[in-house]
Amino acid sequence: MPCVRFELEVANLRGFSRVAGGFWRSGGGRYGGILIAEVPAAAAAMKTNALFPLLGFSFAALSSAMHISLNIQRPSAEVQTLNKYPAKLHARRVAQALNLTQGLVYLSGEVSRLIEDSDMPAFFRQKRYFYYLTGLDYPDAHVTYDLELDKLTLWILRPDPKEKLWRANDRSGPSPTPKSLVITHDIDIANYSEDLPSAIAAYAVANPSAKVHVIHDYYPPAAKDPVPKSTFDNTKLQYAMDVCRVVKDPYEVAMIRRANDISTKAHLRVMSEIDQLTSERDIEALFIAESIKRGGLLAYDTIAPSGRNCSILHYVNNDQLLAGKQLVLLDAGAEYELYASDVTRTFPISGRFTPEAAQIYQLVRDMQEAVFAMVKPGVKWRDCNLRAADVAAEGLIRLGVLVGDAKEIIKSRLIGGVFFPHGLGHHVGLETHDVLYGELISDKRRARMARRSSVMTRDDFEAYTASETHNRLTPGMTLTVEPGVYFNQPLYEDFMTQFPNASKYVNEDVLAKYWDVGGVRIEDCILVTANGFENLTKAPKEMQEVEKMVRMGKANSK
Numbered sequence: 186m187p188c189v190r191f192e193l194e195v196a197n198l199r200g201f202s203r204v205a206g207g208f209w210r211s212g213g214g215r216y217g218g219i220l221i222a223e224v225p226a227a228a229a230a231m232k233t234n235a236l237f238p239l240l241g242f243s244f245a246a247l248s249s250a251m252h253i254s255l256n257i258q259r260p261s262a263e264v265q266t267l268n269k270y271p272a273k274l275h276a277r278r279v280a281q282a283l284n285l286t287q288g289l290v291y292l293s294g295e296v297s298r299l300i301e302d303s304d305m306p307a308f309f310r311q312k313r314y315f316y317y318l319t320g321l322d323y324p325d326a327h328v329t330y331d332l333e334l335d336k337l338t339l340w341i342l343r344p345d346p347k348e349k350l351w352r353a354n355d356r357s358g359p360s361p362t363p364k365s366l367v368i369t370h371d372i373d374i375a376n377y378s379e380d381l382p383s384a385i386a387a388y389a390v391a392n393p394s395a396k397v398h399v400i401h402d403y404y405p406p407a408a409k410d411p412v413p414k415s416t417f418d419n420t421k422l423q424y425a426m427d428v429c430r431v432v433k434d435p436y437e438v439a440m441i442r443r444a445n446d447i448s449t450k451a452h453l454r455v456m457s458e459i460d461q462l463t464s465e466r467d468i469e470a471l472f473i474a475e476s477i478k479r480g481g482l483l484a485y486d487t488i489a490p491s492g493r494n495c496s497i498l499h500y501v502n503n504d505q506l507l508a509g510k511q512l513v514l515l516d517a518g519a520e521y522e523l524y525a526s527d528v529t530r531t532f533p534i535s536g537r538f539t540p541e542a543a544q545i546y547q548l549v550r551d552m553q554e555a556v557f558a559m560v561k562p563g564v565k566w567r568d569c570n571l572r573a574a575d576v577a578a579e580g581l582i583r584l585g586v587l588v589g590d591a592k593e594i595i596k597s598r599l600i601g602g603v604f605f606p607h608g609l610g611h612h613v614g615l616e617t618h619d620v621l622y623g624e625l626i627s628d629k630r631r632a633r634m635a636r637r638s639s640v641m642t643r644d645d646f647e648a649y650t651a652s653e654t655h656n657r658l659t660p661g662m663t664l665t666v667e668p669g670v671y672f673n674q675p676l677y678e679d680f681m682t683q684f685p686n687a688s689k690y691v692n693e694d695v696l697a698k699y700w701d702v703g704g705v706r707i708e709d710c711i712l713v714t715a716n717g718f719e720n721l722t723k724a725p726k727e728m729q730e731v732e733k734m735v736r737m738g739k740a741n742s743k
Contacts, residue, residue: 270320270522271436272371275429276330276337279318282425283332287395289388290318290330290422297324313615314400314426316523320370323361327378329385333395339366340378389416398422427620431612432661438712440524441614441663442721444481445710447519448528449724451475455515456532456731457738465489465503465513472517481519484526485617488516495531495703496673498607507534511542511701516708518617525617527665528722529708536736538728542702545670546728548580549705552668556609560711560718565656566664570609573668577605581670585695597687602680603673610665613710619663662713663721669706672699 279290294315300307311322319328319339327340344360363375376384385397389412396418433441454475455468462468468489476483490500492510507513516529531546533539538546552573559569578591578600587594594600612619658664677696681688709722725731 269369269371271434272318272320273337273373274371274434275317277335278429279422279425280330280332280335282428283398283421285332285421287392288332288418289385289392289395289397290328290332291385291397291399292318292328294319294321294326294328295324311523313523314423317426317430317615319372321366322523325378327381329381331388336374337372339363339370339372339375340381341366341375343377343379386412389413400426430614430620432659433614433663433712434661437524437614438661438663440522441526441710441712444484444519444521444524444526445528445721446723447476447479447481447521448517448526449722450479451481451517451519452515452528452530452724453734455513456530456734457741459507459513459532459534459735460739462507464506465491465494468513468515469503469517472515476517476519479519481521484518484520488514488529490514490703491534493672493674493701493703495705496671496676498671510534511539512703512705514704514706516706523615525613525615525619526710526722527611527613527617527667527708528710528724529667529669529706530724530726530731531705531707532731532735534735536739537732539702541699542705543728544584545699545702545705546707548577548584549668549670549707550726550728551580552576552605552670553666553707553709556666556668557711557718557720560658560666560713561716562658562660562713564658566609566658567656569666573609574600574605577668577670585692586699587690588692589690594690597690598684599680599687599690602684603677604670605668606671606676607667607669610667610708613663613665658713660713660715663710664713665708665710667706667708669704671704671706672696672702673704674700 276290283290292315293312295309295312297309298307299305309324311324315326315328316322318330318337319326321328321339323341325342329338329340330336331338341361341363344362361369363377366372366375388395389397397412397416398421399417399419400423401419451472455462455471458471459468462471466489469487472487472489473483486501487503488498488500489503490497491505491507491513494500494505495512495514512531512533514529514531516527518526518528520526531549533542555572555576556569559572574595575591578587578594581587581604582589582591582594587599611617612621614620707726709720709726712719712721725734
């Protein structure tokens with residue numbers, strides 16, 4: 186019988202950790218969360234009360250145990266028939282991208298580990314390439330895919346019986362077994378990983394001309410009969426997987442859409458309660474709490490600056506008071522089922538933009554709308570970035586901050602070096618900065634990016650869009666569009682020290698009026714469609730809407 190995914194938001198749960206027909210995802214438990222269950226497809230159109238018997242409990246019994254919101258998140262058409270993560274579909278897409286008829290794909294998942302010099306477990310974050318071929322968010326696992334036989338196999342660690350006394354897998358309840366994984370995941374077979382080395386060795390012997398395709402230097406444990414290093418090929422798999430990951434399938438789009446929905450609600454909560462908050466740390470805490478309550482996790486470190494701190498792109502201190510500041514710039518995104526969102530909103534703490542802040546906010550909106558007007562399949566992403574820079578230059582000239590010809594100002598690097606010093610956006614998916622044909626995953630970039638962050642640096646963006654072949658928008662791509670204009674005084678002074686000739690393009694007296702604005706960034710996640718795009722981020726961003734949201738919150742708090 187076709188089933189659909191039924192989701193029900195609840196709060197203040199008391200006494201239910203598991204119910205017949207459903208289970209609690211992250212964010213559930215006694216503090217509330219999302220109830221997820223499988224019900225017949227025909228039930229999607231049923232009234233709320235009629236759904237409860239299908240889940241094995243009565244409305245009266247449920248409502249006596251908890252406060253319940255009747256806002257049922259009925260599934261969209263794109264996910265109604267998707268009951269499992271489409272691992273096998275992904276494996277077949279990778280096989281097609283490899284363009285090979287024989288070979289074995291091998292990937293390892295993240296291992297469980299302790300924090301260095303501690304007996305406490307480190308935060309577990311599944312390797313994204315592994316997850317793409319498995320949908321398994323569980324440590325110490327491996328996957329193989331036989332290209333010729335179309336056979337996807339999971340390999341898991343045999344559970345230690347003693348562990349049951351202390352813990353179960355935090356994400357999926359009891360430790361999985363090979364039998365349970367075949368039922369719950371889109372795979373062909375599952376085995377214990379103690380047999381993996383001999384299986385790899387046996388494959389190499391039986392298929393001497395075939396390669397075992399790996400990413401980087403990930404090799405399986407030593408086998409009793411060692412496998413020659415020449416058997417492994419690390420030159421093709423990552424590129425093939427990146428080709429596949431760039432274009433999302435309906436399941437992935439549904440997860441990214443849900444992540445954006447959670448982020449939108451969390452952003453709205455912060456806007457509406459800003460009058461009750463006193464510091465940037467309060468903002469960060471409220472966003473995190475709202476995201477977790479709704480079943481999400483953080484996709485990256487929350488950026489919540491206020492005042493002049495809004496000009497710092499990767500500001501994560503979040504330790505300043507809000508008093509006396511004009512704006513808050515909240516760059517924060519939730520992750521849902523390992524898929525990220527990336528959302529930024531800038532709003533006035535008082536409920537009304539100052540004249541200078543309003544001018545910059547409208548300029549950034551103009552930049553974003555100019556890009557939206559271009560987005561459709563075949564358009565070069567680099568051209569979208571150049572258009573945003575043009576609008577920024579023209580707007581700052583119109584405001585009197587800059588003087589002269591817009592093209593000459595752009596050539597002087599004032600826009601890219603000072604006022605719009607980051608890329609327009611990036612792919613988003615299993616990573617906040619998702620892959621693009623292997624160009625993002627590099628040791629050099631990892632060394633620069635000490636934290637998981639949201640905004641892409643100008644240098645990274647240049648590398649990101651360097652390829653003329655792979656720079657064109659394609660249906661199924663999910664990207665961020667995040668223009669911004671900033672007034673960072675130390676950055677400006679340093680730039681003028683390096684490029685003193687650029688000073689002729691700046692009206693210092695007018696510029697001085699904008700230092701307290703700090704900066705404005707507006708960021709949405711979009712899906713490229715056959716004829717244009719769909720904006721997946723629903724948080725309000727028109728100036729009047731943002732002001733109204735903040736003022737309404739102030740009124741309700743009195």
